[in-house]
Amino acid sequence: MxxxxxxxxxxxxxxxxxxxxxxxxxxxxxxxxxxxLPAGAKDGVAFTDNGTAAIxxxxxxxxxxxxxxxxxxxxxxxxNKMQLAKDGKTxxxxxxxxxxxxxxxYQFEVDGxxxxxxxxxxxxxDPENDKYINNGTTIKAYPTGKTSGMVSVMQAxxxxxxxxxxxxxxxPKNKLVVYELLVRDFVSDHSYQQLLTKLDYLxxxxxxxxxxxxxxxxxxxLSWGYNPSFYFAPDKYYGTKNDLKQFIDECHGKGxxxxxxxxxxxxxxxxxxxxxxFANGAPTAESPWYNTVAKHPYNVGFDFNHESPATRxxxxxxxxxxxxxxxxxxxxxxxxKGFTQKQSSDDAGFAAYxxxxxxxxxxxxxxxxxxxNNNFYTILEHFADTKEETExxxxxxxxxxxxxxxxxxxxxxxxxxxxxxxGFYNKHGFSKSDGLVAYIESHDEERLNYKNLNYGNANANxxxxxxxxxxxxxxxxxxxxxxxxxxxxxxxxFGELGYDVSIDFNGRTGEKPIRWDYFADPAxxxxxxxxxKLIKLRLGNDVFTSNDxxxxxSKAIKYxxxxxxENQVVVVGNFDVVPQQADVxxxxxxxxxxxxxxSINLATSRYQTTLATGEYHLFSKTVLK
Numbered sequence: 001m002x003x004x005x006x007x008x009x010x011x012x013x014x015x016x017x018x019x020x021x022x023x024x025x026x027x028x029x030x031x032x033x034x035x036x037l038p039a040g041a042k043d044g045v046a047f048t049d050n051g052t053a054a055i056x057x058x059x060x061x062x063x064x065x066x067x068x069x070x071x072x073x074x075x076x077x078x079x080n081k082m083q084l085a086k087d088g089k090t091x092x093x094x095x096x097x098x099x100x101x102x103x104x105x106y107q108f109e110v111d112g113x114x115x116x117x118x119x120x121x122x123x124x125x126d127p128e129n130d131k132y133i134n135n136g137t138t139i140k141a142y143p144t145g146k147t148s149g150m151v152s153v154m155q156a157x158x159x160x161x162x163x164x165x166x167x168x169x170x171x172p173k174n175k176l177v178v179y180e181l182l183v184r185d186f187v188s189d190h191s192y193q194q195l196l197t198k199l200d201y202l203x204x205x206x207x208x209x210x211x212x213x214x215x216x217x218x219x220x221x222l223s224w225g226y227n228p229s230f231y232f233a234p235d236k237y238y239g240t241k242n243d244l245k246q247f248i249d250e251c252h253g254k255g256x257x258x259x260x261x262x263x264x265x266x267x268x269x270x271x272x273x274x275x276x277x278f279a280n281g282a283p284t285a286e287s288p289w290y291n292t293v294a295k296h297p298y299n300v301g302f303d304f305n306h307e308s309p310a311t312r313x314x315x316x317x318x319x320x321x322x323x324x325x326x327x328x329x330x331x332x333x334x335x336x337k338g339f340t341q342k343q344s345s346d347d348a349g350f351a352a353y354x355x356x357x358x359x360x361x362x363x364x365x366x367x368x369x370x371x372x373n374n375n376f377y378t379i380l381e382h383f384a385d386t387k388e389e390t391e392x393x394x395x396x397x398x399x400x401x402x403x404x405x406x407x408x409x410x411x412x413x414x415x416x417x418x419x420x421x422x423g424f425y426n427k428h429g430f431s432k433s434d435g436l437v438a439y440i441e442s443h444d445e446e447r448l449n450y451k452n453l454n455y456g457n458a459n460a461n462x463x464x465x466x467x468x469x470x471x472x473x474x475x476x477x478x479x480x481x482x483x484x485x486x487x488x489x490x491x492x493x494f495g496e497l498g499y500d501v502s503i504d505f506n507g508r509t510g511e512k513p514i515r516w517d518y519f520a521d522p523a524x525x526x527x528x529x530x531x532x533k534l535i536k537l538r539l540g541n542d543v544f545t546s547n548d549x550x551x552x553x554s555k556a557i558k559y560x561x562x563x564x565x566e567n568q569v570v571v572v573g574n575f576d577v578v579p580q581q582a583d584v585x586x587x588x589x590x591x592x593x594x595x596x597x598x599s600i601n602l603a604t605s606r607y608q609t610t611l612a613t614g615e616y617h618l619f620s621k622t623v624l625k
Contacts, residue, residue: 037085037092043317044120044232051100051156058082058108058118059310060276061089062286068093069115070106075146077109089288100156105143107151108272116272117230120317121152122241124233129221133237135191150229150270161245163327168252170329170375171208173398173434174545176488177535178259179207180442183215183238184222185512186493192243199254201519205496205528206535209257209377211332213443215244216262219270224443224509226334227301228263229270231318248326257329259377260322264315265338266294266301273314274302289314295343296350298335306339306360316367323371330377331368332400336361337384353385358392365397379437386429393435398488401428401438404445407482410558411448411474413457413464413577421553423485432547433487440482441492449475449500457577462613464577470614472498472523476530477573477616480596481553483534484560484571484618486545496531497524530596537595537618540625543567556580557611561587566622572607573616583608592619 040046041055048055056068066082072095073079082091098104105125107115117124125142127149133139140153171177179202187194202210214225217233225235234241248258267274267290277287283302285292288310294303304311322328337350340357344350365378379398382389389399403420410418421427423438430436441448452471456464464470475498483489493499497518505512518524538544543564551560556576561584562569568587574580584607586592592607593599595618600607607619 034084034086034088037090038094041092044118045154047098047100047154047156048094052096052098054095054098054154054156055092056082056095056106056118056154057085057090057092058110059090059288060108060110061288063091063276064111066091066111067109068095068106069109069147071104071143072098072106075143077112082108098156103140103153103155105140105151105153107147107149110276114275115147115149116275117150118152118154119230119272120232121154121230122233123153123155123236124217124230125151125153127151130236132221135189135237135239136193137236137240137243139236150272159242161242161249163245163249165249165252168255168257168329170257170377171255172375173377173488174432174486175539176209176257176377176437177207177539178209178211178437178488178490179205179493180211180213180439180490181493182213182224182443185514188514190238192239192247196247196250199250199256203254203256204532206532206539207491208255208539209259209329210251211259211490212261214261214263214334219268222511225261226263227268228266229268230272231264231314232321245326248328252327257377259330259332259379260326260328261334262318262322262331263334264304264306264318265335266299266303268301271302291341295340296338297345297347298350299338303338305341307341307356312360312363315364319364319368320371323368323376330379332377332379332381334381336380336382351384353388357384358388361392361397362395365392365395369396390429393430396435398435398437400442400490401436402442402445403438403440403482404442404448407440407478408446408448408451410575411452411464411471411478412455413474413575415556415575418575419553420481421551423482423487424549424551425487425547426549433545435487437488437490438482438485439490439492440478441495442490443492444503445492446503447492447499447501448478448495449498450502453500459577462577468498468500469523471500472527473614475527477575477614479527479531479534480571480573480616480618481558481560483538484544484562484569486547486549486562489538491531494518496528497521498527533595534618537624541567541569541620543569543620557582557584559584563587567624568621569624570607570619571616572611572619574611574613577613579610579612581608582611586619588621590621592621593623594619595624 038055046055067077068080069075080093082093109115127142130139184190217230217235218225219227221237234244251258277284283290291303291305339360340354342354382399403423406420425433425436543562546562546564548563557580559572570586586605586607589602589604591601
């Protein structure tokens with residue numbers, strides 16, 4: 001019997017050892033003991049003891065071992081092995097004997113093989129692309145020969161930025177005029193410092209908000225920025241974080257809000273969060289943040305799962321960081337419709353009402369309001385079901401609306417598809433205009449004047465194609481109508497000068513010519529002046545925010561009529577390439593003042609006259625300010 005007893009004993013012991021081995025991982029190492037996170041720990045690095053020590057954490061569920069390596073331990077994986085916190089997901093360690101004035105490069109080594117940078121780092125080093133940065137920024141040397149891949153940097157005591165303009169009042173949504181720009185294609189040295197020199201140009205144009213295309217760390221240097229890799233680090237290619245803060249501060253000093261384009265639909269492969277759970281070219285099912293396969297047909301990179309609590313927590317930390325650290329005034333969220341877990345293969349399925357997506361955005365918007373409820377802008381690139389967009393705008397969010405195609409048909413003189421009434425809030429079923437950000441150009445659309453000059457209509461006496469003077473006058477005509485539509489407006493860089501280089505020049509996302517020489521061209525400067533006048537009128541006269549509006553944009557003669565207690569405005573113009581007879585009911589007889597010409601005296605309420613090709617007027621019952 002003893003013989004069988006010992007056999008059973010050894011079988012049981014072997015089984016227990018096998019179970020322990022399974023729990024410890026394939027390498028047989030004991031599972032790290034779980035303990036409480038030290039007081040003061042946060043995601044990434046938390047400095048303690050006056051900067052001489054740092055608590056460093058990494059959220060990495062299901063990993064077997066994590067070590068921190070860097071300049072502070074001579075890149076020795078055995079010097080600072082990290083412990084697993086009681087949540088079973090967060091790894092941490094404390095680095096001691098730091099010099100608070102020194103910047104230390106570091107990485108995490110996960111499961112003995114994978115080396116990644118800190119997802120929460122505010123500065124990262126790129127071994128391939130940093131060497132091409134030449135904007136005067138001093139960049140810490142990459143630790144060549146010590147490691148490979150992206151490297152994060154920590155430093156306790158850094159040069160602080162002292163904010164000067166702390167009492168900036170954000171423009172109300174219905175008077176918002178946004179200027180979207182890409183630093184790379186707007187100033188020649190691609191820097192915030194040179195961008196500062198253009199603020200007077202923008203102030204004189206009259207815009208009251210600048211929307212920067214993505215500026216957090218993205219792959220490469222010459223990018224639109226929609227390939228993000230690190231969400232807390234401003235990309236060094238445009239300058240330092242204090243350069244960015246100074247730019248925002250100076251904008252506020254000139255009455256200009258700053259909106260950041262934020263990309264939280266996806267990440268690219270340089271992201272340490274992607275790399276942590278990745279195999280066979282895609283995120284694995286163990287990833288706390290990403291879908292293994294994108295849920296919608298417009299995805300690029302690797303698709304976030306916004307129903308995941310880990311993704312939701314991360315996204316909120318990103319939002320809070322930029323709001324508080326950089327004192328920004330709003331986000332434009334790229335591909336916000338992609339925050340879905342419903343699988344779709346075409347636009348119809350993608351755009352269909354999604355209750356989960358609505359709940360996600362309400363949650364994010366409520367979080368944003370909990371951080372800053374002082375007219376902070378939440379702008380979505382959504383293009384979804386009207387019911388869904390109505391529900392979101394009723395919560396105070398704003399959505400993009402694209403007038404590019406129809407407005408460009410009108411400027412080219414092709415009238416069959418020239419009705420741009422989609423810019424009006426009531427066409428979307430909205431109850432008010434301040435939730436609809438209309439634009440005729442954006443980074444994503446072909447430039448109006450390129451198509452005017454290449455595809456414009458003509459008759460014997462009036463030619464748009466290849467005729468710059470006429471093409472620019474068509475841009476004035478479009479602007480008069482565009483700025484008369486109630487609600488927030490957005491213009492794309494150099495649109496006010498009739499930029500006519502195709503979006504596909506040098507490849508869609510490739511560098512484009514920076515055309516400050518346009519401003520010296522009298523015909524282009526004339527268009528700028530019209531934009532400036534229209535924006536000034538729009539911001540100085542409340543009639544342009546009126547919800548009492550009527551219009552007919554379906555024919556060659558188009559008009560918009562706005563009525564408010566203090567004034568009435570009628571914009572009328574001929575979009576044909578031949579003269580046309582106008583017959584528009586202004587609503588009352590008497591004197592009407594033209595912001596771009598002479599006043600008229602109507603014997604009746606009807607305005608009846610022949611308008612020349614491209615002719616337009618902006619009439620008001622009382623003189624506009």
